[in-house]
Amino acid sequence: METESLVETLEAAGLSPYQATAYVALLDLGTASATDVAEASGVPAPRIYDVLRSLEELEYIETYEEGSLRARAHSPSGVLDDLRGRASRLEAAAEEVEDRWEQPELEAGGASIVTRFRTVIERAETFIEEATHQILLSTTTANLQRLAPALRAATERGVSVRVSVHTENGESVPAPDLFDDICREARHRPLPAPFVALADRRQASFAHHPDSYDQYGVLVNDRTHTYVFYWYFLTCLWEPWETVYDAAGDGLPIEYLDVRHLVRDLRELDWERDPVRLRVEGHDTATGEECTVEGTVVDVRVPFASDASTGFELAGQVTVDLDVDGEHVSVGGWGAIVEDVEGTRLTVVDAPGLE
Incomplete structure (x- = not known):
């Protein structure tokens, strides 16, 4: 120098x-x-x-x-100790400036645009670590392996985790053991896709595929905006693709990702003759408090009849009515307002037609 x-x-x-x-x-x-x-x-x-x-x-x-x-x-x-100490503080300050610029705090109802994928996946990891009910993830094999410890811990504490893995042309189908202990169900999309992580229907972390023209990420801490990503996940990253891992296997109980999936199966059953017993974990729509109810299905209400097999033609109000110890309880899906309960986890615990 x-x-x-x-x-x-x-x-x-x-x-x-x-x-x-x-x-x-x-x-x-x-x-x-x-x-x-x-x-x-x-x-x-x-x-x-x-x-x-x-x-x-x-x-x-x-x-x-x-x-x-x-x-x-x-x-x-x-002198060297002093200078190196100053250098360390300057380096720490530089990192803090970068973090505060890249990772703004997400207040309730907030959304932020970020420029680096590292920010997106780090925030996704935080969302996964804090989740208590449900995680939906669209990712590559490499990023799945990075998030595996957080996903495994979430699964161990009872969070329902579903993963959609996307691969490039020529890549092999992921082996089932990749998903052991880290999710309940996994599907494979043999096409490039964005990175999407959704936690508890409130938090979303999104980034375009690296080859996309647009290069930015979105962080969301808001139910309404997250709902948009949720439907994108279901319709483009989940529903059309083949299941490659299912921790539940055959038989009961059967846990459903969405009330529409449940209704799709119920419409194929003679639930009026062979009673279906359903456990619903969710939120009381009157108070917003968490609740769990269990009862027998007594009615299934959909906006119109359809022979379509996907279940996503049921885009309007979809309601399952239960008899819970003689009391009528109506259950809806994400964003339910008129029903008694917004179901976040729906599990068929007894159904002769599904055994």
Whole structure:
């Protein structure tokens, strides 16, 4: 490093211009009188004494009398520790500035646009770690492996996790053991797709595929906006694709991702003759509080009849009515308002026609 650059760097580290030039001059001189330091550094002679004493207070040098005031540089170890400490603080400050720019706090009802995928996946990991009910994830195999510890922990605490893995042309179908202990069900989409992570129907983390023309990410902490990503996940990333892993296997109980999936199966059963018992975890629409109810299906209400097999023709109000110990309880899907319960996890626990 040139002398001028070293002086500028020392100034950036906190020394005054006179302190920096005097110290660099003394490093070159080793031991010198105050007059010689002033001459070598260009510090005005009347100022050199104050400058040297201030450097001594900082423990950069020491002064002594030998006919006149003389100075010598200390062993640089202390100076190096000081400079490295300053450098560490500057580096930490730089990282904090970057984090605050890339990862704005998501207040309730908030949404943010970010520019780097790292921000998107780190926030997705946080959403997964905080989830209590449901996680829906669209990702590559590599990013799934990165998120696997958080997904495994979520599964262990009872969160319902479903994963849609997308692969490029020529990539093989993911092996089932990739999903062991990290999700309830996985599907494979053999086409590129965006990264999408949804947690508890409130938080969303989205990023375009790396080859997309648009390169930005979206972070959401809001039920209404997350609902849009939810339907995109169901219709484009989940429903059309083949199941490659199912932790539940055959038989009961059967857990449904959406009330529309449940209704699709119920419409094929003679539930009026062979009673279907359903457990619903969700929220009381009157109070917003979490609740769990279990009862027998007594009615299925859909906006119109259809022979379509996907179940997504039921885009309007879809309601399942239950008899819960003699009390009528109506159950709707995401965003239910007129029903008694918004179902977030629907599980058939007894159904002769599904056994």
